[in-house]
Amino acid sequence: MEMTFRWYGANEEKIKLSDIRQIPGCKGIVGTLMDIPVGEVWPKARIKALKEEIEAAGLTLKVIESVNIHEDIKMGVPSRDKWIENYKTTIRNLAEFGIEVICYNFMPVFDWLKTDLDFKLADGSSTLSFVTKDLPASPEELIQNMADGAEGFSLPGWEPERLAQCKALFDFYKNISDDDLRANFKYFIEAIIPTCEEVGVKMACHPDDPPYSVFGLPRMVKNRDDLDWMMNAVDSAFNGITLCTGSIAEDPANDVVAILAEFTKRGRIPFAHVRNIKFTDVAAKDFYEAPHLSSDGSLDMYAIMQALHDNGFDGYIRPDHGRMIWGETGRPGYGLYDRALGLTYLNGLWEALEKK
Numbered sequence: 001m002e003m004t005f006r007w008y009g010a011n012e013e014k015i016k017l018s019d020i021r022q023i024p025g026c027k028g029i030v031g032t033l034m035d036i037p038v039g040e041v042w043p044k045a046r047i048k049a050l051k052e053e054i055e056a057a058g059l060t061l062k063v064i065e066s067v068n069i070h071e072d073i074k075m076g077v078p079s080r081d082k083w084i085e086n087y088k089t090t091i092r093n094l095a096e097f098g099i100e101v102i103c104y105n106f107m108p109v110f111d112w113l114k115t116d117l118d119f120k121l122a123d124g125s126s127t128l129s130f131v132t133k134d135l136p137a138s139p140e141e142l143i144q145n146m147a148d149g150a151e152g153f154s155l156p157g158w159e160p161e162r163l164a165q166c167k168a169l170f171d172f173y174k175n176i177s178d179d180d181l182r183a184n185f186k187y188f189i190e191a192i193i194p195t196c197e198e199v200g201v202k203m204a205c206h207p208d209d210p211p212y213s214v215f216g217l218p219r220m221v222k223n224r225d226d227l228d229w230m231m232n233a234v235d236s237a238f239n240g241i242t243l244c245t246g247s248i249a250e251d252p253a254n255d256v257v258a259i260l261a262e263f264t265k266r267g268r269i270p271f272a273h274v275r276n277i278k279f280t281d282v283a284a285k286d287f288y289e290a291p292h293l294s295s296d297g298s299l300d301m302y303a304i305m306q307a308l309h310d311n312g313f314d315g316y317i318r319p320d321h322g323r324m325i326w327g328e329t330g331r332p333g334y335g336l337y338d339r340a341l342g343l344t345y346l347n348g349l350w351e352a353l354e355k356k
């Protein structure tokens with residue numbers, strides 16, 4: 001297990017690498033190049049510079065989150081082949097600089113979704129929350145709300161160029177079923193896994209967030225059976241999962257611990273996002289992102305770490321989102337302090353498991 005911390009790059013962050021270096025037990029950075037338009041090849045010079053910057057701070061760069069999938073690939077239109085070739089080149093370029101894992105997702109139109117990016121908790125901290133009845137009537141309104149709540153930061157997966165054609169995309173996806181989306185995933189993963197095997201880079205698909213359909217969009221990474229199908233679509237250790245405990249748990253029907261145990265045992269979790277959520281209404285699937293501590297949320301974080309530990313997990317972990325605490329402001333979900341607390345807590349659980 002190697003503990004890591006997500007960092008968006010010097011031009012995108014208030015948080016410094018030197019701050020992250022001081023978090024006890026944090027070894028590596030989960031990095032990205034936010035400014036490269038989705039679909040374009042990641043240039044070697046940029047990857048090299050990022051790696052050198054991170055290593056100069058005493059940290060490693062082994063995981064990229066994310067290399068986003070061009071919408072044409074998810075839509076399954078003929079132009080996808082060009083974007084898939086670009087993706088393969090990016091995989092090769094990343095491998096050349098020691099990258100071992102690429103996190104991505106296969107959600108149409110936009111990534112993760114919350115209804116409040118500044119939900120106040122009783123202790124005075126602020127967090128992200130999701131309340132079904134607060135979902136805006138239209139996706140356009142949702143996009144505006146997300147932009148308004150982002151404190152001026154770009155949000156991963158909500159890049160303006162991707163969302164500009166929102167209406168046309170929604171019209172297109174009306175005729176795309178979950179199975180159609182699966183077929184498009186299979187086409188993509190079959191095309192790239194031979195490259196991954198050749199150069200030693202593992203693909204790690206993040207679950208849908210939330211793990212059920214919103215605005216009628218198709219979804220294919222929602223639960224245990226979806227993950228099982230994906231892993232069988234190309235049965236290779238290089239076709240893996242970013243198991244995000246918070247996202248999977250947003251559907252109370254999902255047994256997070258059992259899912260972690262099964263896919264760790266199968267050797268298909270090279271990267272894990274570990275965080276807690278607190279349901280405020282289980283039937284409505286309403287929740288907020290709680291501190292990592294088990295007693296603050298609805299998930300048993302000891303059982304989660306145990307499922308990884310006892311099934312031979314040897315990948316990368318990062319604390320996922322954190323609250324805003326101690327007066328910090330910044331990118332919602334991605335402050336320094338609460339994620340650092342989460343990281344040290346997860347390391348504590350791991351030490352206890354190692355010594356038991």
Ligand SMILES: [Mn+2]
Nearest residue numbers: 244247273320
């Ligand atoms: Mn996640």
